[in-house]
Amino acid sequence: MRAAVAATAALALAGLYLLPLLAVSANRLAIGEPVYAGEAFGPEIDVAAALVLAGSLLLAGGGSRVAAACAGLLLATATMVLGFGLCTAAIDLDAGRPAAARVALAAGAWTALAALSGALVLAGRRAGCRRPGMILLAGFAVAIVAAGRAGLLDGVSLMEEFRARQATLRSALIEHLLLAGGALALAVVAVLLSSPWRRLRAGVDLLAGGVQVVPAVALLAAMTALVSALLKAFPALREAGLSALGPVPALLAVAAYLILPLWRGLAAALRAPDPAVLDAARALGLSPRETLVQVRLPIGAPALIGALRVASVQAIGLATLGALVGAGGLGRIVFDGMAQFAPDLILLGAMPVVGLSLAVEGVLSALEDRVRRWV
Known part of the structure; x- marks a missing residue:
């Protein structure tokens, strides 16, 4: 100290x-x-x-x-x-x-x-x-x-940049929150849909772990190419407004990174109850579904919140790169500043990202600690 x-x-x-x-x-x-x-x-x-x-x-x-x-x-x-x-x-x-x-x-x-x-x-x-x-x-x-x-x-000078781009910053912040929140929701849905299928679990774990070693920019490029191929194979998607550039490839790329912490958090939550507690639940006549809802998930809630905390902070940070494929967000201010060699403009975009990450980390950490004391 x-x-x-x-x-x-x-x-x-x-x-x-x-x-x-x-x-x-x-x-x-x-x-x-x-x-x-x-x-x-x-x-x-x-x-x-x-x-x-x-x-x-x-x-x-x-x-x-x-x-x-x-x-x-x-x-x-x-x-x-x-x-x-x-x-x-x-x-x-x-x-x-x-x-x-x-x-x-x-x-x-x-x-x-x-x-x-x-x-x-x-x-x-x-x-x-x-x-x-x-x-x-x-x-x-x-x-x-x-x-x-x-x-x-x-x-x-940072305040002067803020005044000059106040409206742009406000819209970029909303885009950033939508992109990060949408990717997090998409990853949660993917984990929940794949978790009941035992045959898929090993494959999901391998695929989610493999995604982590792929550089974010390379994954964004791969998702852009994938969406482009889908649009070429199904022209109706293009007519519906889907584009190879924009929020769609960014959502897919960020969600792919978030699957691993959510997947392993869910696995840890399901393993959290003591075997004796599970035996007692079966002795009381609880069905597997009732055991999941009334025993496994409540006891494993801290692990679930911890996984959500990690994934949320990751989503906010990775959403910054969405600007590279036209998804908007605070990243477009950061990259505009880099292109113009304007440090204050870079800070104007980066500081809200840092602030959001710290705020989400703090709130979910406090919630995790409180739930852990309840359990």
Whole structure:
């Protein structure tokens, strides 16, 4: 614990004083000029560093939960002070420049914020918080929304990209959720339909495991070719609106990746009951179907939720690649940014993917733990 606290503190201080905190460029594509802690900043950086040291020393002391909570409060204050300093410096640097000029967060800011996030999670765990990651994610979301409404983010280039593409981001987010949710539903249906057939189980397990070694881009290309062949063999499908490019091949490819965790989660759930419990169910006269519904699935519910958690996070991440075949989603913003060498545009598409993944992971993990305690 002490080593982890020391590492996060050292990383945060290195980000604050050794790396550039901001980068000023003439436009969104130009290479930015670095701005370090001693330039264009007020006392906020030094105050944040002092709070980081105080919080880290208190946390590394290995005291009570109250001490850990106080350390977390100091670290949270350091994060807010750092954020305020970055935002105000960005506004000052952007003032008087042409409209095309950009002020972006640089490596030092991202490093310090990442280190502070890790330190806050450590403090939360030491203080006895069950879900420090979820609380931290929610706190960051509230802080960003509040800072945006207060105008503190007006000078940050990421906010300018958000304003310029707000409608596009909203539609891409909806497309992403539909693609990930549709693929997850398709995989669940495939697993449920194949599980009752004993002769299919070995083949499904082999096929699902084999899919995992195929690169995602190659699988997308294969699904596009498969749908194209189907359209050529059955022209009526094309007349019905089916296309070789778009959400269909992306849905099939993402669902193929999700079958394995769902399949093995279902198998683990069915194996979860103790043999003595199953013998007791048969002694009570329960039929195989009643045993499945009343014994196997309730006892195996944590394994099912765990498999759903893994598959859901996978679906959100893999749906990003759907943009390569015209399926839309947040991936099209990411790939647009890559094509234009625009880091802020890449972040604009990638950050919601990360946020969605963390949120789904946190919610389903909490549900899994609660169900496990019930069982």
